[in-house]
Amino acid sequence: MxxxxxxxxxxxxxxxxxxxxxxxxxxxxxxxxxxxxxxxGVLGASPTPDETREGLDPSSSQVDRLFLENRCSVTGFADHVVPSKAMVRRSTGRIALVSYAEGWQVLTGDRPGRLVAVCLGPARPAT
Missing domain, CATH: 1.20.5 (Single alpha-helices involved in coiled-coils or other helix-helix interfaces)
Structure with missing residues (x-):
């Protein structure tokens, strides 16, 4: 065949x-x-103000929540957009949400730590 x-x-x-x-x-x-x-992750528990000031464990889901709630970016924003907050890694290794001014001081080396992200802050509710 x-x-x-x-x-x-x-x-x-x-x-x-x-x-x-x-x-x-x-x-x-x-x-x-x-x-x-x-x-x-967004629906999880919010960190207390003391936790955000002192810093959170980098692997914490609360860091992700803060990142989303405060509209953070690791690459920055357009030239005309001025951030209001910053995320920094403290010398202890913990992540803290701080003012943009403090984040700038970390970036320039005037304060210890490492700048992780800049943030626009929480979104305003629609009126």
Whole structure:
């Protein structure tokens, strides 16, 4: 008996298409899970004022919450936008939310620590 002819190159295309669809689906699921986890983190307990002044453990979910609530950025904002707060890493390794002026002093070396992010502060409620 004669074996069937080899499949032409175009026969593999449906397999490649299925792989791309699968990859897109998995990417969508991963992004949805990430956004869901961030939303759950926002719903967690708020740190006390003493904790934010003294600093929080860098691995704490409260740091993520403060970062989101205060609209922080690690890369800065446009030239015309002036931040009102900053996140700094204290010499103890803990993260603290401080005024922008204190964050600037940390950046320039006038105060110990390391500038982590600048923040716009909490969003104002819509009126």
């Amino acid at each position: 004669i074996p069937p002819p080899a499949a032409p190159g175009w026969a593999a295309r449906p397999l490649v298409r299925r792989a791309r669809i699968l990859q897109s689906g998995l990417t969508s699921c991963a992004l949805t899970a990430l956004v869901g986890a961030a939303a759950l």
